Amino acid sequence: MEESEGPITGGPSSEIVLETNPRGIPKAHFVDDVGEYMEKSTTSVETTLSKFSETVAKYKFMDINLQNRKKGLEVKIPEIKKTLTVINYLISKEGSDEPMETAFELNDTLWAAAKMKSTKTVNLWLGANVMLEYTLQEAKDLLEQKLNTAQTTLKNVLEDLEFLRDQITTMEYLSN
Known part of the structure; x- marks a missing residue:
């Protein structure tokens, strides 16, 4: 296997074994002994710190995207529930001769x-101006x-956000 110098793969001389969460977000491995890590590294301290900072930036970018997705789902779920309530009401009144107010x-x-x-029947907006x-x-x-x-997606997003917080904390610790 190839060797890697990236902070995500566990160290400068480790085999590439990319651990991820269930949705593919890479896990940041904690470096126990920075001195030993740097001795084994073939790159400069500045390059290594730059790689750590780049990884933190990638994690933060993923975090921002997931936060936006979470907000969208938190709006979408109540709308779906509200629409489902209306549909259930219409089903309960199906076949009735009384007009509904x-x-x-x-x-x-x-x-x-x-x-x-x-x-x-009912008409549902599906998005992208489609009904x-x-x-x-x-x-x-x-x-x-x-x-x-x-x-399910919201549950996964919340898990991913928690996972990312841990990875960002690990990487920021290593970058300082």
Whole structure:
């Protein structure tokens, strides 16, 4: 196997064994003895510190991206739940002859009242200016799937953020 000088692979003379978390974020290995590490290194102290700093910057970039993804999911999940609640309500009223009274949002502060007949289909915005018509059950199934996916993704993002915090702490310690 090749030899590596990178801070992620464990040291200057170690075989390349890239440990990662389940989603492929590389693990930073702690250097117990900096003096020994530098003795085995074929690069200068400045180059080694530069590599450590570069790795910290990469971890911080990943952290920023994951923070943004987390914020998006934290907005998306309640929207999906709200839509699923409406679909479940429509399913409960399916086949009823009574018109349903509802208020729908026109703007952040503007709502309109309406009466509607029982329906068997709904239109869902899928994103990118795409709207499709689904039966109530299809819409419910789709939204439940989207909700499960979003919740799983959020769980993974939170795990990745925690993992990255540990890696950044390790690398910043080595850089100082």
